[in-house]
Amino acid sequence: MHELGLMNQLLTEAEARATGPLAVLHIRLGRLSGVVPEAFQFAFEALAPGTRAAGARLALEEAPIRMHCRHCNMDYEANLAAYACPRCQAADGDLVGGREVELTRLEVFENV
Amino acid sequence: MCESCGCHQPAQPHEHPHTHAHGGEEAPYSALALNQRYADENRGYFRAKGWRVLNLLSSPGSGKTALLERTLRELSGGAAIVGDLATENDADRLKKSGAPAIQLLTGSACHLDAHMVAHALEKLPAEGIRYLFIENVGNLVCPAAFDLGEGKRVVLLSVTEGEDKPLKYPVAFVDADIVLVTKVDLADAVGFDREAALPAIRQAAPRAEIIELSSRTGDGFQHWLDWLATL
Numbered sequence: 001m002h003e004l005g006l007m008n009q010l011l012t013e014a015e016a017r018a019t020g021p022l023a024v025l026h027i028r029l030g031r032l033s034g035v036v037p038e039a040f041q042f043a044f045e046a047l048a049p050g051t052r053a054a055g056a057r058l059a060l061e062e063a064p065i066r067m068h069c070r071h072c073n074m075d076y077e078a079n080l081a082a083y084a085c086p087r088c089q090a091a092d093g094d095l096v097g098g099r100e101v102e103l104t105r106l107e108v109f110e111n112v
Numbered sequence: 113m114c115e116s117c118g119c120h121q122p123a124q125p126h127e128h129p130h131t132h133a134h135g136g137e138e139a140p141y142s143a144l145a146l147n148q149r150y151a152d153e154n155r156g157y158f159r160a161k162g163w164r165v166l167n168l169l170s171s172p173g174s175g176k177t178a179l180l181e182r183t184l185r186e187l188s189g190g191a192a193i194v195g196d197l198a199t200e201n202d203a204d205r206l207k208k209s210g211a212p213a214i215q216l217l218t219g220s221a222c223h224l225d226a227h228m229v230a231h232a233l234e235k236l237p238a239e240g241i242r243y244l245f246i247e248n249v250g251n252l253v254c255p256a257a258f259d260l261g262e263g264k265r266v267v268l269l270s271v272t273e274g275e276d277k278p279l280k281y282p283v284a285f286v287d288a289d290i291v292l293v294t295k296v297d298l299a300d301a302v303g304f305d306r307e308a309a310l311p312a313i314r315q316a317a318p319r320a321e322i323i324e325l326s327s328r329t330g331d332g333f334q335h336w337l338d339w340l341a342t343l
Contacts, residue, residue: 006257091318091319102143
């Protein structure tokens with residue numbers, strides 16, 4: 001349900017960065033972001049008209065869950081609800097990545 | 113030529129607009145950056161004040177307000193900020209404990225954000241607070257994404273909900289510091305399967321302590337108060 005607010009933030013930033021009409025917005029969504037891709041797409045279609053992103057496409061990329069083990073210092077990727085350290089099996093890793101909702105790159109139409 | 117990035121596209125008319133990558137040199141922009149800024153400010157404020165701040169997440173009806181009613185009665189120095197889409201009912205309930213309680217109305221928003229909390233802080237008394245409980249909007253998805261500046265994240269699961277709920281809503285549980293299994297006085301009546309629920313919580317909330325309690329009867333409640341005393 002919070003997809004609309006998050007998309008609004010990204011669109012505002014994309015408009016500020018864009019040098020022309022936007023073709024593609026590359027966005028990274030962490031697996032623990034709570035963002036539903038379909039709802040995010042819907043929010044985009046609702047908000048884009050009248051902006052430089054009108055008619056643009058979303059390219060969504062999934063970002064993995066990244067953990068850090070405080071016992072053996074291992075950095076590792078985890079799956080949903082399977083967070084144990086693969087090296088020492090400690091269960092209490094710290095979440096260091098996986099909540100991203102990030103605009104990573106823009107593609108802009110150039111009419112030369 | 114693409115003027116803005118200095119690339120060497122030929123300066124001839126194109127039959128079709130082509131796309132050209134921009135922003136490759138720029139840092140990714142997080143949709144949560146603004147919230148994070150407010151959350152960091154809140155955290156600094158809480159630290160300066162010496163407040164222990166807890167963000168309470170759960171489904172609607174898991175017993176957040178009942179938990180706080182009893183907590184604020186039994187604990188001195190407590191205060192609450194409570195988020196709902198509409199009505200001041202929860203703040204009115206909590207004020208009966210004598211503790212300060214601020215209602216945040218989110219309208220249609222499904223979560224509290226750090227900016228809303230910052231404004232609520234202006235309405236709290238400057239002195240006499242040791243614990244600030246922020247009761248989030250009942251929702252196990254959206255509130256999880258928004259850092260409010262809290263020191264501890266508390267997630268509630270009532271025995272009337274499914275035992276596998278932590279696995280269905282991993283986003284809320286993953287960085288819980290404590291999970292409270294609430295309404296344990298109803299466990300038998302609803303056939304709560306404790307042997308299924310506890311492993312599911314441990315799996316979804318690997319760092320969390322687990323306390324089972326009833327805000328109505330007080331069963332297990334002292335464990336929660338003892339945990340608060342360690343903060």
